[in-house]
Amino acid sequence: MDALTDDELVARCKTELPYNVTAYRELLRRHEPLVYRSCLKMLGSVQDAEEACQDAFLQVFHKLGQFEGRSAFKTWLYRIVYNRCIESRRKDARRNENHAKLVEEITQEEIAREDPDMKNALTGKVHEVIAKMSGEDCRLVTLRYVSGLSLQEIADVLEIGLSATKMRLYRAQEKFKEIYNDLDTGEETEEA
Amino acid sequence: MISDAQFLEQDAQILNIFKKEGSSLDSTRVDSEAERVPRDLTIEDLRRIDRIVQKAKFSVVAKHSMSFLFKTIGVGASELALAFIGVAKSANLTAGSVNAEEHENNRVDNE
Numbered sequence: 001m002d003a004l005t006d007d008e009l010v011a012r013c014k015t016e017l018p019y020n021v022t023a024y025r026e027l028l029r030r031h032e033p034l035v036y037r038s039c040l041k042m043l044g045s046v047q048d049a050e051e052a053c054q055d056a057f058l059q060v061f062h063k064l065g066q067f068e069g070r071s072a073f074k075t076w077l078y079r080i081v082y083n084r085c086i087e088s089r090r091k092d093a094r095r096n097e098n099h100a101k102l103v104e105e106i107t108q109e110e111i112a113r114e115d116p117d118m119k120n121a122l123t124g125k126v127h128e129v130i131a132k133m134s135g136e137d138c139r140l141v142t143l144r145y146v147s148g149l150s151l152q153e154i155a156d157v158l159e160i161g162l163s164a165t166k167m168r169l170y171r172a173q174e175k176f177k178e179i180y181n182d183l184d185t186g187e188e189t190e191e192a
Numbered sequence: 193m194i195s196d197a198q199f200l201e202q203d204a205q206i207l208n209i210f211k212k213e214g215s216s217l218d219s220t221r222v223d224s225e226a227e228r229v230p231r232d233l234t235i236e237d238l239r240r241i242d243r244i245v246q247k248a249k250f251s252v253v254a255k256h257s258m259s260f261l262f263k264t265i266g267v268g269a270s271e272l273a274l275a276f277i278g279v280a281k282s283a284n285l286t287a288g289s290v291n292a293e294e295h296e297n298n299r300v301d302n303e
Contacts, residue, residue, distance in 0.1 A: 018252040021245055028241045033233060036240060054244050061248040126213045144203075145210045170194050173202045180209060 001026040006073040013064050024064075028057060031074070034147055035081055041130050041142040042085040043092070052088050056081045075156040078147060082139060082157050089135060129179045137172035144169060 001022065004012070012023035035056065039049035059080050067076055130138050143149045143157065155165040233241075 018249070021249065024248070025241065025245055028244060029233060032241050032244065033237045036237075050240065053240070054247060057244045058248055058251060062251070124213045126210060141206075145206060166194060166199055170199055170202065173206055176206055177202070 006030070007069065010064065010067065010069070010073050017061065017064060024061060027060070027073075031077060032057065035077065038078075038081065038142050038147040039085060041127065041146050042139050043088055044131050048088050048092065052081070052084045056084045059084075071156050072153070074149075075153050078143065078149060078153070078157045079159075082143070085139065086135075125180070125183060128183065129176055132179050133172070133175055136168070137175050140169050140172040141176050 001009075004023075004026070006027070009023045009027050013027065016023055032053065036049060036053045039052045039056075040046065043049050043052060056077070060077060067073070130141060133141065140154065143154050144151075149157065151165055151169065152162060154169065155162045158165060160168075
């Protein structure tokens with residue numbers, strides 16, 4: 001399975017699903033960890049990230065037959081993930097804020113205790129910067145630096161032109177640097 | 193308008209920050225061709241993957257069960273409707289025969 005490309009795995013999934021999930025499982029092994037971490041950065045909550053990631057891959061499971069292969073599988077997958085995260089953010093805004101915060105804090109503490117990799121993803125300075133960024137900037141930075149998508153892939157996910165993507169990403173980068181440097185300055189002042 | 197050089201310079205700076213903080217899972221991933229090889233998965237990753245596979249399988253079973261249920265309900269409803277029609281028809285027939293009998297009795301009485 002390791003030797004197969006994503007396209008070959010997708011082709012196998014189309015013929016084998018739902019009875020045989022071997023190829024689907026391999027696609028999950030390749031993409032799920034990164035998709036999950038991207039969701040985590042975009043949504044800032046373990047619970048929401050896991051839910052969004054699960055939903056996205058369930059959509060893949062049910063809609064893979066409709067995937068025509070006009071774009072790369074990865075682009076198609078991240079488009080689903082991106083839209084799912086936007087939807088989750090909207091729902092989140094409607095939810096009772098205090099209750100959600102309390103639940104998130106407890107869950108995040110528990111997961112961070114269990115998984116050191118997660119601990120870094122949730123407490124690092126980069127996470128702090130991303131959490132302070134606005135919705136779209138946060139998603140753009142995540143797609144580029146956490147998911148590792150190229151500029152063209154991001155343009156495909158967002159379904160906008162390459163130059164518009166470059167412009168938006170550049171602005172998001174500037175915002176990121178600004179907040180990052182502010183945090184640096186803040187830390188230095190505290191130390192002094 | 194942003195030049196490619198400006199963009200790439202800023203891009204490299206931020207990529208370095210992510211690498212330094214270890215937030216980018218695999219620093220070689222960005223713009224790399226080595227995506228086919230899955231990185232080492234943690235136990236937590238494997239658990240999540242298993243949960244998704246189980247949920248996907250369950251959703252198929254649930255979907256089939258629901259469609260079977262609706263089909264059964266549909267068939268049941270149509271059978272029931274036919275039975276009602278049958279009952280109504282036979283009731284009409286009975287009422288008809290009773291009327292005919294009464295009519296016959298009246299005729300005999302009149303004679």
